[in-house]
Amino acid sequence: MVAVGSRGAGRAEAFGAEFAAPRRHGSYEALAADPDVDIVYVASPHPAHLAHTLLFLGAGKHVLCEKPLALNAAQAGEMAAAATAAGRFLMEAVWSRFTPGYRVMRDLVGGGEIGDVLLVEAEFGFRAPFDPAHRLFDPALGGGSVLDIGIYPVQFAHLLLGAPDGVTAGGVVGATGVDEHVVAVLRYDAGALAVATSSLRADLPGTARITGTRGSLEFPTSMWAPEVLSVRTPAAPVRIGGAADGPAPQRRIETPLTGIGLHYQVRHVHDRLRAGHLDSDVMPPAESVRVATTLDRIRAVLGVRYPGEAPIPAP
Amino acid sequence: MVAVGSRGAGRAEAFGAEFAAPRRHGSYEALAADPDVDIVYVASPHPAHLAHTLLFLGAGKHVLCEKPLALNAAQAGEMAAAATAAGRFLMEAVWSRFTPGYRVMRDLVGGGEIGDVLLVEAEFGFRAPFDPAHRLFDPALGGGSVLDIGIYPVQFAHLLLGAPDGVTAGGVVGATGVDEHVVAVLRYDAGALAVATSSLRADLPGTARITGTRGSLEFPTSMWAPEVLSVRTPAAPVRIGGAADGPAPQRRIETPLTGIGLHYQVRHVHDRLRAGHLDSDVMPPAESVRVATTLDRIRAVLGVRYPGEAPIPAP
Numbered sequence: 001m002v003a004v005g006s007r008g009a010g011r012a013e014a015f016g017a018e019f020a021a022p023r024r025h026g027s028y029e030a031l032a033a034d035p036d037v038d039i040v041y042v043a044s045p046h047p048a049h050l051a052h053t054l055l056f057l058g059a060g061k062h063v064l065c066e067k068p069l070a071l072n073a074a075q076a077g078e079m080a081a082a083a084t085a086a087g088r089f090l091m092e093a094v095w096s097r098f099t100p101g102y103r104v105m106r107d108l109v110g111g112g113e114i115g116d117v118l119l120v121e122a123e124f125g126f127r128a129p130f131d132p133a134h135r136l137f138d139p140a141l142g143g144g145s146v147l148d149i150g151i152y153p154v155q156f157a158h159l160l161l162g163a164p165d166g167v168t169a170g171g172v173v174g175a176t177g178v179d180e181h182v183v184a185v186l187r188y189d190a191g192a193l194a195v196a197t198s199s200l201r202a203d204l205p206g207t208a209r210i211t212g213t214r215g216s217l218e219f220p221t222s223m224w225a226p227e228v229l230s231v232r233t234p235a236a237p238v239r240i241g242g243a244a245d246g247p248a249p250q251r252r253i254e255t256p257l258t259g260i261g262l263h264y265q266v267r268h269v270h271d272r273l274r275a276g277h278l279d280s281d282v283m284p285p286a287e288s289v290r291v292a293t294t295l296d297r298i299r300a301v302l303g304v305r306y307p308g309e310a311p312i313p314a315p
Numbered sequence: 316m317v318a319v320g321s322r323g324a325g326r327a328e329a330f331g332a333e334f335a336a337p338r339r340h341g342s343y344e345a346l347a348a349d350p351d352v353d354i355v356y357v358a359s360p361h362p363a364h365l366a367h368t369l370l371f372l373g374a375g376k377h378v379l380c381e382k383p384l385a386l387n388a389a390q391a392g393e394m395a396a397a398a399t400a401a402g403r404f405l406m407e408a409v410w411s412r413f414t415p416g417y418r419v420m421r422d423l424v425g426g427g428e429i430g431d432v433l434l435v436e437a438e439f440g441f442r443a444p445f446d447p448a449h450r451l452f453d454p455a456l457g458g459g460s461v462l463d464i465g466i467y468p469v470q471f472a473h474l475l476l477g478a479p480d481g482v483t484a485g486g487v488v489g490a491t492g493v494d495e496h497v498v499a500v501l502r503y504d505a506g507a508l509a510v511a512t513s514s515l516r517a518d519l520p521g522t523a524r525i526t527g528t529r530g531s532l533e534f535p536t537s538m539w540a541p542e543v544l545s546v547r548t549p550a551a552p553v554r555i556g557g558a559a560d561g562p563a564p565q566r567r568i569e570t571p572l573t574g575i576g577l578h579y580q581v582r583h584v585h586d587r588l589r590a591g592h593l594d595s596d597v598m599p600p601a602e603s604v605r606v607a608t609t610l611d612r613i614r615a616v617l618g619v620r621y622p623g624e625a626p627i628p629a630p
Contacts, residue, residue: 172506
């Protein structure tokens with residue numbers, strides 16, 4: 001890391017000192033003008049992703065942008081087009097996709113280990129104390145569970161099944177008008193379903209499960225940073241009268257992370273750039289637009305709209 | 316068991332011999348006329364529950380009727396009214412509610428162990444070979460996953476949260492027009508959600524989980540006949556960066572069944588009758604009507620209607 005930028009010199013100094021960044025810019029424009037910066041990791045609040053990404057792309061920088069890429073699919077599409085026009089790399093920081101656990105999971109599913117995927121279930125939830133001034137609850141900062149953490153289970157469903165043909169949801173919208181507690185159901189014409197649960201009210205262990213025609217895979221904790229993968233093949237069910245037998249035995253695969261795990265995506269970006277690519281083959285901008293479209297559709301069902309946002313037609 | 320009845324003398328003989336029933340009637344009318352019969356367990360195909368229950372109630376018998384009580388809420392309401400008019404006992408055989416696991420679970424939740432209930436999730440799924448002639452796939456026999464096994468997770472949600480204020484679902488309707496693969500989301504104005512998954516396509520372990528403001532309870536297998544209950548208090552979440560810590564430790568409570576477990580409800584019925592009650596306090600007819608209404612609403616979203624059934628307005 002060669003430089004940091006922030007809205008003020010003091011914040012840039014403090015952050016830069018903490019993480020040993022030699023250059024500390026007191027504005028994003030100054031950072032964009034830094035000739036030694038090749039790629040910028042945009043980690044500003046959600047509603048600022050669009051403007052900041054356009055700023056850096058316009059200055060000839062590559063951009064890794066914190067998830068969600070944007071407030072909605074329209075913004076995400078604008079950012080994707082800007083990256084193409086600028087000839088610069090753009091990726092949404094869906095870091096989970098680059099963890100060892102996801103790579104093992106994709107290899108197993110792709111190799112036919114569990115047959116055809118029928119049901120994908122994933123969740124991310126924690127109990128956040130209600131605070132209307134906190135970004136998670138503030139519509140002006142793109143608050144709500146779906147955009148901030150629901151994106152993890154939703155991108156997981158997309159990774160396995162693609163964009164859904166139907167979207168519905170049940171949810172609880174809180175006092176500030178954002179979705180605090182949501183279960184979304186994605187339907188695929190080919191016969192699969194996905195369930196994406198996100199909550200700022202309920203502590204959930206973060207499980208994810210993929211059930212196929214011949215078995216199932218499960219991340220028993222932290223589906224956004226999995227360290228264990230359980231495999232059941234066949235997915236022998238427990239029927240009435242057979243309760244005492246328990247389910248089919250699990251095969252446990254360890255997929256440890258080094259550190260928090262955010263570095264895997266950084267290495268991917270470097271690898272792609274060094275190989276001459278201007279996008280990721282794991283999380284390309286078009287995929288971000290598809291995921292953002294699903295998030296839009298979930299919010300449309302729940303009636304959650306951010307300030308200044310055009311109405312999203314209900315699915 | 317003093318007597319059995321069936322559509323034909325041969326079937327009644329065979330079944331009666333197998334289970335040592337001294338009297339074997341070759342018609343339901345003959346069974347209804349048997350003066351030594353006090354209570355009848357109606358276990359005919361779903362669409363026959365209404366007529367058979369009315370027949371036996373009209374003959375002065377008490378009735379324990381296999382789940383689902385009826386094809387829809389209108390029929391269930393008619394049966395409930397008939398029991399009241401006849402002054403006879405009527406209960407839907409939701410046997411799970413009488414198992415030791417459910418009693419421990421209700422005591423814990425009622426005692427405030429996990430705080431206020433925020434999220435109820437339950438599932439029942441197995442992979443049934445597609446056969447248009449099998450009752451599970453035949454609309455004329457009330458086929459589909461929701462009515463046959465979805466009722467287990469749906470009644471579970473009702474037990475904890477009551478009738479929902481909103482119902483939605485994503486589902487796959489198969490070649491015969493019945494719901495083969497369904498995720499239903501129930502929404503409660505007080506701020507809770509429930510997810511009821513039922514499938515004739517996917518093998519699922521039958522988990523159920525109740526997440527509250529201060530912890531969670533889980534049936535890790537066979538939520539319809541649970542033998543283990545896991546308790547997590549507090550339900551400490553795993554946040555980003557804390558993945559390696561794993562979730563809060565579980566407390567495991569054994570709730571073994573004796574036998575398959577269908578006998579618990581039979582004892583309950585006898586206890587209620589001996590105590591002079593004409594309904595159950597655990598699964599009264601009014602509760603069956605509420606559950607049937609939710610099943611109706613799920614089917615309405617999916618567009619599944621049985622032959623001769625009046626249209627159900629979409630929720």
